[in-house]
Amino acid sequence: xxxxxxxxxxxxxxxxxxxxxxxxxxxxxxxxxxxxxxxxxxxxxxxxxxxxxxxxxxxxxxxxxxxxxxxxxxxxxxxxxxxxxxxxxxxxxxxxxxxxxxxxxxxxxxxxxxxxxxxxxxxxxxxxxxxxxxxxxxxxxxxxxxxxxxxxxxxxxxxxxxxxxxxxxxxxxxxxxxxxxxxxxxxxxxxxxxxxxxxxxxxxxxxxxxxxxxxxxxxxxxxxxxxxxxxxxxxxxxxxxxxxxxxxxxx
Ligand SMILES: O=C(O)CCC(=O)C(=O)O
Numbered sequence: 001x002x003x004x005x006x007x008x009x010x011x012x013x014x015x016x017x018x019x020x021x022x023x024x025x026x027x028x029x030x031x032x033x034x035x036x037x038x039x040x041x042x043x044x045x046x047x048x049x050x051x052x053x054x055x056x057x058x059x060x061x062x063x064x065x066x067x068x069x070x071x072x073x074x075x076x077x078x079x080x081x082x083x084x085x086x087x088x089x090x091x092x093x094x095x096x097x098x099x100x101x102x103x104x105x106x107x108x109x110x111x112x113x114x115x116x117x118x119x120x121x122x123x124x125x126x127x128x129x130x131x132x133x134x135x136x137x138x139x140x141x142x143x144x145x146x147x148x149x150x151x152x153x154x155x156x157x158x159x160x161x162x163x164x165x166x167x168x169x170x171x172x173x174x175x176x177x178x179x180x181x182x183x184x185x186x187x188x189x190x191x192x193x194x195x196x197x198x199x200x201x202x203x204x205x206x207x208x209x210x211x212x213x214x215x216x217x218x219x220x221x222x223x224x225x226x227x228x229x230x231x232x233x234x235x236x237x238x239x240x241x242x243x244x245x246x247x248x249x250x251x
Contacts, residue, residue: 112209
């Protein structure tokens with residue numbers, strides 16, 4: 001899917017874009033089934049982590065992460081090689097594309113917790129901010145079930161973050177921006193199969209899931225593959241950050 005010049009200009013100005021109908025209903029249903037199969041397997045292996053709570057057994061506040069999704073199920077691997085997706089990413093960061101991080105974020109019905117304001121490149125530290133995040137909705141993402149929120153035009157700022165919990169008690173570095181002016185925040189509601197795409201310095205958050213249905217999303221983070229490995233890449237498992245596309249060399 002190629003972005004239009006208008007969409008790219010809007011992304012540069014506002015720091016985010018919404019796009020409906022990236023995947024059709026059948027593709028979404030299949031991904032959802034694989035997502036649940038994967039989440040259940042990881043839960044049984046005690047490898048499904050609650051990334052917004054210092055207590056993994058916190059029963060009222062759950063933000064489950066399917067980490068390195070492409071290493072967990074072939075369907076997630078196929079998705080990041082899909083030319084519809086790579087064409088879109090190419091419009092934003094150029095033709096050399098490397099996966100930097102890939103996660104399912106699963107908020108169960110009623111107990112799904114909020115994700116605090118943060119900027120993705122605080123985690124990745126990719127030079128020159130040449131990285132972009134593509135969040136795919138597997139359920140209709142709404143304010144009530146915890147869709148993404150953005151601060152349009154605020155992607156030029158580098159904001160201070162703080163660690164969410166004491167890492168001597170629970171491992172894992174997860175951050176949030178302690179103080180932020182939320183004036184002008186917009187809810188990025190997208191139907192299932194649609195995308196919320198944001199610049200890596202776009203502050204974003206999501207609220208609790210207050211509905212009786214799960215809210216499932218896949219967050220795919222891509223960087224310019226011409227740049228040196230950021231620190232984050234070095235701590236991920238082998239094969240976690242493949243190069244997905246290289247610029248074609250003119251004959
Ligand atoms: O899925 C969510 O609610 C939050 C995802 C997110 O913040 C991220 O991928 O950076």
